[in-house]
Amino acid sequence: MDLVKPDFGLIFWMTVTFLIVFFIMKKFAWGPILKMIQEREESIEGALAAAEKAKEEMEKLQSSNEKLLAEARMEKDKMLKEAREIREKMISDAKDAAQKESQRILTEARNSIQNEKVAAINELKNQVALMSIEIAEKVVKKELSSNESQKVLVNTLINDIKLN
Amino acid sequence: MHNKINALRITSITILTSLVLLFNGYSFKALAHDESSATEHHEQKFNAGNLILDHIGDAHDWHIAGHFSIPLPVILYSPAGLDIFSSARFNHGHDDYTSDKTNLTYRLHENKVVVVDSSGNIDESLTSAMYDLSITKNVAALFFSAVLMCWIFISIAKSYTRNPGKAPKGMQSLLEPIIIFLRDEVAITSIGKKHYKKFMPYLLTVFFLIFLNNLLGLVPIAPGGANITGNIAITMSLAVFTFIITTVHGNRHYWRHIFAMPGAPVWVLFLLTPIEILGVFLKPFVLMVRLFANMTAGHIIALSFFSLIFIFGEIHFGAGIGLALFSTVFTVFMMVLELLVAFIQAYVFTLLSAVYFGSAVAEDHHHEEAHAH
Numbered sequence: 382m383d384l385v386k387p388d389f390g391l392i393f394w395m396t397v398t399f400l401i402v403f404f405i406m407k408k409f410a411w412g413p414i415l416k417m418i419q420e421r422e423e424s425i426e427g428a429l430a431a432a433e434k435a436k437e438e439m440e441k442l443q444s445s446n447e448k449l450l451a452e453a454r455m456e457k458d459k460m461l462k463e464a465r466e467i468r469e470k471m472i473s474d475a476k477d478a479a480q481k482e483s484q485r486i487l488t489e490a491r492n493s494i495q496n497e498k499v500a501a502i503n504e505l506k507n508q509v510a511l512m513s514i515e516i517a518e519k520v521v522k523k524e525l526s527s528n529e530s531q532k533v534l535v536n537t538l539i540n541d542i543k544l545n
Numbered sequence: 546m547h548n549k550i551n552a553l554r555i556t557s558i559t560i561l562t563s564l565v566l567l568f569n570g571y572s573f574k575a576l577a578h579d580e581s582s583a584t585e586h587h588e589q590k591f592n593a594g595n596l597i598l599d600h601i602g603d604a605h606d607w608h609i610a611g612h613f614s615i616p617l618p619v620i621l622y623s624p625a626g627l628d629i630f631s632s633a634r635f636n637h638g639h640d641d642y643t644s645d646k647t648n649l650t651y652r653l654h655e656n657k658v659v660v661v662d663s664s665g666n667i668d669e670s671l672t673s674a675m676y677d678l679s680i681t682k683n684v685a686a687l688f689f690s691a692v693l694m695c696w697i698f699i700s701i702a703k704s705y706t707r708n709p710g711k712a713p714k715g716m717q718s719l720l721e722p723i724i725i726f727l728r729d730e731v732a733i734t735s736i737g738k739k740h741y742k743k744f745m746p747y748l749l750t751v752f753f754l755i756f757l758n759n760l761l762g763l764v765p766i767a768p769g770g771a772n773i774t775g776n777i778a779i780t781m782s783l784a785v786f787t788f789i790i791t792t793v794h795g796n797r798h799y800w801r802h803i804f805a806m807p808g809a810p811v812w813v814l815f816l817l818t819p820i821e822i823l824g825v826f827l828k829p830f831v832l833m834v835r836l837f838a839n840m841t842a843g844h845i846i847a848l849s850f851f852s853l854i855f856i857f858g859e860i861h862f863g864a865g866i867g868l869a870l871f872s873t874v875f876t877v878f879m880m881v882l883e884l885l886v887a888f889i890q891a892y893v894f895t896l897l898s899a900v901y902f903g904s905a906v907a908e909d910h911h912h913e914e915a916h917a918h
Contacts, residue, residue, distance in 0.1 A: 387778040389778075390678045402695060410701065411702075411745060411750070414724060417702075421711075
């Protein structure tokens with residue numbers, strides 16, 4: 382069979398051609414092509430990695446922003462709360478102070494009223510006493526107008542002394 | 546006679562198929578005509594076997610169309626000296642040529658150059674002592690594909706260096722996926738990340754040379770049409786290259802795997818080692834036969850369908866025309882299938898070469914994996 386009998390000439394030329402093609406291709410085609418493909422892949426990979434990193438950083442930044450915002454919000458809430466507390470305290474303090482003041486004024490008023498009253502009563506008492514003495518004087522004057530009655534009284538008084 | 550058939554094949558097929566509908570109405574008339582002339586044609590009986598073997602085989606001239614063919618240089622080296630002359634001197638095998646330099650007379654016998662003695666008989670001893678280094682049809686087609694391949698890939702390499710880091714354009718974007726596929730799916734998968742780089746130029750060259758020649762083999766007109774990858778000398782050369790590279794790169798584990806399979810009992814080694822040694826040679830042999838057989842078979846099938854037209858045409862003109870339609874459709878189908886086969890066979894050859902290289906450079910921990918191949 383000629384078909385399965387390798388022809389020497391063809392083997393020779395094939396070997397020569399293949400070796401020439403192989404070395405030409407290795408130097409001028411495969412070398413640059415594979416190098417360029419690899420370089421491009423690496424640059425794409427690098428770009429992707431950089432993008433990924435940027436994205437991560439953005440996310441980090443965003444999360445830190447959010448954190449800051451949350452902190453600010455918390456601070457604001459706290460401040461508001463404090464302000465509210467202060468306000469309430471101030472109001473309550475003022476209320477207390479006012480109450481105390483009014484109480485004090487009231488007490489003072491009450492005291493002075495009492496004093497005035499006592500003074501008035503004393504005054505009244507004195508007046509009454511004076512008036513009573515005057516009345517008594519008048520009565521005594523009237524009753525002791527006679528000697529007889531004076532004697533009776535002296536006797537009575539002496540009796541009282543005796544009894545003592 | 547072959548030339549006549551060849552001419553018929555190339556020029557008539559298209560005419561036949563385009564006219565087939567027109568002529569179908571005349572088939573009965575043709576029947577009567579054909580029967581009367583059948584006896585005249587008897588001596589020129591169409592021989593499909595010869596046609597096919599002629600096409601898939603090699604030749605010393607490159608047939609273009611009709612009676613026109615390009616004569617190719619005949620280069621013969623014998624102990625008497627080197628003879629270089631045009632194959633036109635043989636006048637398609639009708640004449641002998643006597644060299645003035647070596648005084649040897651050459652003749653084209655069954656497409657092979659032989660030495661004849663003074664009485665006109667083939668001199669076997671001188672013929673076997675002679676080396677035929679002629680630029681035959683296959684060699685010329687090989688040169689053409691080699692130049693084409695260098696041109697394609699060097700121009701691509703230039704466009705890579707011209708705009709580095711940019712997206713591929715044109716031819717570049719057509720071939721880059723194949724190159725990356727070979728690198729990622731064939732080389733890295735079979736050989737591993739550590740060693741694949743040094744085998745890449747060989748694998749790429751083998752793949753694209755086979756692929757390009759497979760495709761050119763499908764083109765019916767020159768400079769295509771030569772059955773290069775379906776020639777056993779070509780596939781043998783390629784397989785030998787793979788064998789040499791595998792053997793040269795074989796590391797300690799590779800040879801240990803062959804001569805003393807680790808983990809196998811000693812008595813098993815008596816059986817296993819000869820098989821493994823045989824396997825070393827069997828692997829490239831299988832590579833050689835697979836590519837050769839697949840490509841040759843494809844050509845034979847396509848040509849057989851064409852031959853059917855003429856076989857039936859000789860029996861009955863109308864049947865020949867009717868069959869021309871059927872055969873053309875079927876040949877188109879075969880061609881499409883062959884396009885697939887052209888890729889698959891180039892891929893399989895490359896993949897198996899890569900697998901053999903992979904087993905040669907495999908490290909110890911890859912042992913099971915390499916063995917599975």
